[in-house]
Each structure stands twice: as structure tokens, then as C-alpha cells.
Amino acid sequence: MTSYTFVFLGLSITSSWGNGHATTYRGLLRELAARGHQVVFLERDLPFYADNRDLPSPSFARTYLYGSLDELRERYADMVRDADLVVVGSYVPEGIDVGAWVQATARGCTAFYDIDTPVTLRQIERGRCEYLSRELISSYDLYLSFTGGPTLGFLERDYGARCARPLYCSFDPELYYPEHPERDAELRWDLGYLGTYSDDRHPTMENLLFKSARAWPEGRYIVAGPQYPSTIAWPWNVERVEHLSPQEHRAFYGSQRYTLNITRRDMIDAGYSPSVRLFEAAACETPVLSDRWSGIETFFKPGWEIALVETPSQILQYLRDVKEPARLAMAKRARKRALAEHTAAHRAESLERYTAEVLALRAARERKPAARRARISC
Template identity: 65%
Template sequence: MKTHTFVFLGLSITSSWGNGHATTYRGLIKRLAQRGHRALFLERDLWFYADNRDLPDPSFCRTELYTSLDDLRTRFDGAVRDADMVVVGSYVPDGVAVGAWVTETARGKTAFYDIDTPVTLKKLERGDTEYLSPALIPRYDLYLSFTGGPTLDLLERRYGAKRARPLYCSVDPDEYFPERAAARWDLGYLGTYSADRQPTLDRLLVEPARRWAQGRFAVAGPQYPADIAWPANIDRTDHIPPGEHRGFYNAQRFTLNVTRQDMIAAGYSPSVRLFEAAACGVPVISDEWPGLEAFFEPGKEILVARSSEEALRLLREFPERERIAIGQRARERVLARHTAAHRAEALERYARELIDEQALPGGRRQ
């Protein structure tokens, strides 16, 4: 197997505080390294991550912080020019300028990795080019998307992406697995505050907590407004680092998955928390969204709740033996299809197709 050199420019790999990007990059690049590939990760030195770097120096790749666009260009022009593939992620500061520089400089292949595809497309519809512009999309050789399904065709047809391919989030089974632990909570949720997710969180967790005073609940994540009135039987934690996620999941009888509205509208947008909890064998109660059945079979590998009443019924009446079985079946599904190793293999395959195509007689970088 031929190995390749990758350069990633992403929001963060050193800090998981308030973002799901770091764990995605960590799992993906770690598995690329295990397959013999070399990677350099370039991260903007942002003040809000400076005091929250839970992995400041990953062992599986070289990581460098840069302070500005000029600093990036000056120090890493050669690395970008000579890499086999350069991957620019969503929400990279000055992402349009970064992407323009990358696509002008790189001699190898280039890709945009959209960890926020439905949000990105909504931003583009509004004329918001915070990190990507319509004109930049066709300049990348590959558009990697956290969202599959019809969105891939939309990216190619409407926005001129040369190739749009899924590269969903994933889980590292070395980090997420079942542990014997007494259940502290009947239902827990892990996620940064989002205004469009809060009504669903209220409906499927907060309201059931109000109606079931004997139940035990937990909500973990930063940026929740101080004026939210949490019932007394909900434990609130501002941040749980990735190293403690496994323990948090394993202390729950059920865990809750809540999907952002843009992700629901696009469909086929699984959350990383969904795979993490399932890998721990913890049964997931999820809101409903198009494409869910492409990842887990409802009623057999995942449970869907549409109302407070349905959520409360699952928590109080679901048979214990079947609860355990659903968690186990979900874990088996994740291990078979949704690990970081599967994503690394997919990225390797996409890169190899592009690089081999370029090497053909008459092949040239478009």
C-alpha cells in the first residue's frame, strides 16, 4: 500500500472545548498514521482554546499553531505545496483566504472537509462566506461532507463541486467501549448549547425530568444561558473532556441524541455523540430525522421519541433486557461501519483515486 503525506488545516485538534471537530480529527488522523500515512495539522492559535488544550501535542501527527494568515503562508508554504493531499476544514478562521491560498499553492490534491455541511449551505444561501464561498467550492478537487444523501448531489449540481463524497463523523473504539458501572442517571445528554436544539432538549429531557421527580438526569456541555431553570433532578456540568466521555455515557441507562434543525432539514447527518454512546453499548433515544435508518435501525438499534410522553414512557417502562440488547446491537453496528478506521480507509480511497487519476497519461490537476 502506497503511503501519502496529508496536511490538515482545521478548527482545532488540540482542544475539544465547545466543538466536535477535535475528536473527529483525532480519530481520523490517528488511524491514517496507523495505516502508514504522515500528517501535519495546522491550527490557528485562538484565545478561547489556549486555556483548554486537552491534547496539545498529539503523538500521531505533527501539530503546529499559527497566529495569522501571513504567518501560515510564510511558515508552511512548502508543506502545503509538497503534500499529496491538503484538507481544509469548515470553520477555519479566514477560511476563504486559506482555501484560495491552498488551491493556488498545492501541487497535490485538495479537499474541503465540511464537518458542518447543512450549516454551511444555509450560510451560503444567506451570502455568509465566513469560511467558504461558492466560488471556492469548484477549486477544491474533493468536497468531503459530514452529510450524505441528497446533499451530495446538491453540492455537485448547484455549487459545482468536482466530487462530493461522504466522510461522516466516527468513533475510536479504543476510547469508547462498555464498562461495568452503576447507573447514576436514567437519561443524559452531552452537547454544547444551541438555540435550535434547546426546544428538543426541553421536550425530551427537561420536561420528563419535571414530570418524574424520582428520575435522575444529566446535561453536560458549555455555553448554556444562566437563566435556564433546570429541575433539581438534572445534574449540570459545563464541560466533560473527551477522556471522560466514556465514563459519562456508561453511567447512563439511556443517552439522548438531539439534532440541529439544519441537520434535520438536510437529513443523513449523524452526530458524533450518537456513535460514541452506541460504541459504549448505551441505548440511544433520538429525535427523528431523515436518513436515520441508514445508520441505525429504529426500534432495534436505536429508539426514537417525538414527545415528552414517549421519552418518559421509554425511561420508565422499557424492558430492561431489551434495553441492554438495543445497546449491544447499536455497538455491533458501529464497530462494523462507523469507526475512525472506516473513515481513514474512505479518505485513503478517495485520495488514491484522485492521485492515481492525476498520474494517468495526460492527467493534470484541474
């Protein structure tokens, strides 16, 4: 296996507070390092994350904080220049300038890793994207997307992406697994949800979680995640937790009979955009009740490994009527599928293949001018 040097410039790897980027980068980079690659992560030193660093010094990647674009250029140009693949992530501060500098500096290949693909494309269309532009898309050697399906062809056809490939979120088997300390003990919550607040997800939460909670006062519910407005009228039987570190996720999932997955509107419209909650909960053998979107069946089989719900009554049917053996069987099937296809190691293997692909394409492009010059000289 060829060993590569990867340099990532991402939103954050040191802090998981209020973002899903950190856990994605942690799993991916750890697996790349385990496979013998050299890995560097460059992160903008932002005050918001500085106060909430739950992994300040990852053991699997050399991690450096930079305070400005000028500091990035001055201190880390050699790392960028010498890497086989330099990856710039979505939501990187001054990402357009960072991307342009990376493309001008790197001798190897460059990639954009979009953890928010539908949101990114909508912002570009509206002229409001601060970390990516149409020009940059066509200049990156590789576009890595959290969204697969038709969006990949759209990126290549309408935006000029040279090579658009899916690199979905994943889970870390070392963090997410079933504990079952007391299999016969009553679980703490009937339904839970883990996620940062967003305006477009909240109506679905109101419809599925809040309405079912109000209709079933005996039910026990919980919502964990930051940035929820103080104006929300929480049902009395819905417990609130402001933030959970990744190390606490396993116990959180393992204390629920079911967990709820709610997808952002842009992701639903694009389809093929799995949330990390799907994989994490499945790995913990917690059955997932999810909203519906195109392509979900390519990740888990509806009705067999996962349940799709659209109404509060459907939620209550699962919570109150499904027998325990059926609930546990669905959870076991989902975990088996997650382990077979959706670990961070699977994503690292995908990135290896994509890197080999774009390096070969670049080498082929560079050979053509040399061949033409040789024919002319003869």
C-alpha cells in the same frame, strides 16, 4: 497500500472545548498515521483554545500552531506544496483566504472537509460564510461532507463541486467501550445528554428532556456541555456539568440508562447527518433515544439498534417501562453495528479511497493536454 502525505488545516485538534471538530480530527488522523501515512495538522492559535488545550501535542501527527495568515504562508508553504492531499476544514479562521492560498500553492490535490455541511450551505446562500465560497467549492478537487444522501448530489449539481463524498463523524474504540464495573449496581442517571448549547437544539431539549424530567420527579437526569445561558430554568432533578473532556465521555455514557441525541435544525432538514453522540454512546453500550431525521436508518436500525422519540411520553415509556434485558439487548446491537461501520478506522479507509480517486482524476486531466500537444507536434 500506497502511502500518502496529508496536511490538514482545521479549527482545532489540540482543544475539544466547545467544539466537536477536535475529536473527529484526532480519531481520523491517528488512524491515518497507523495505516502508514504522513500526517500534519496546522491550527490557528486562538486564545479561546489556548486556555483549554486537552491534547496540546498529539503523538500521531505533527501539529503546528500559526498566529496569522501571513505566518501560515511564510512557514508552512513547503508542507502544503508537497502534500498528496491538503484538507481545509470548516470554521477555519479566514478560511476563504486560507483555501484560496492552499489551492494556489498545493501541487497535489485539495479538499474541503465540512463538519457542518447544512450550516455552511445556508450561510453561503445568505452571504455570511466566512470560511467557504461558491468559487472555492468548485475549485477544490474533493468536498468531504459530514452530510451524505441527496446533499452530495446537490453540491455537485448546484455548487459545481468536482467530487462530493461523505466523510461522517466516527468514534475512537480506544476511548469508547463498555466498562460495566458493577453490572448489578444502579446506574447514576436515567437519561443524559452531552452537547454544546445551540438555539436550534434547545427547544427539543425542553420538549423531550425537561418535560419528561418535570413529569417524573423521581427520574435522574443530567446535561453536560458548555455555553448554556444563565437564564435557563433547569428542572430540579436535572444535574449540570459545564464541560467534559473526551477522556471523561466513556464514564459519562456508562453511567446512564439511556442517552439522548438531539440534532440541529439544519441537519434535520438535510438528513443523513449523524451526530458523533450516536456512535460514541453506542460504542459504550448505552442505549440511544434520538430525534427523527431522514437517513438515520442507514446508520442504525430504528426500534432494533436505536429508539426514535418525539414526545415526553415516549421518553418516559422507555425510562420507566422497558425491561432491563430489552434495554441491554438494544445497546449490544448498536455497539456491534458501530464497531462494524463507524469507527475512525473506517473513515480513514474512506479517505484513502477518495484520495486515490481524486489523484487519478487529476492525473487523467493532466494527461489530456499532453496528449493533444503530442498530436499537434506530429
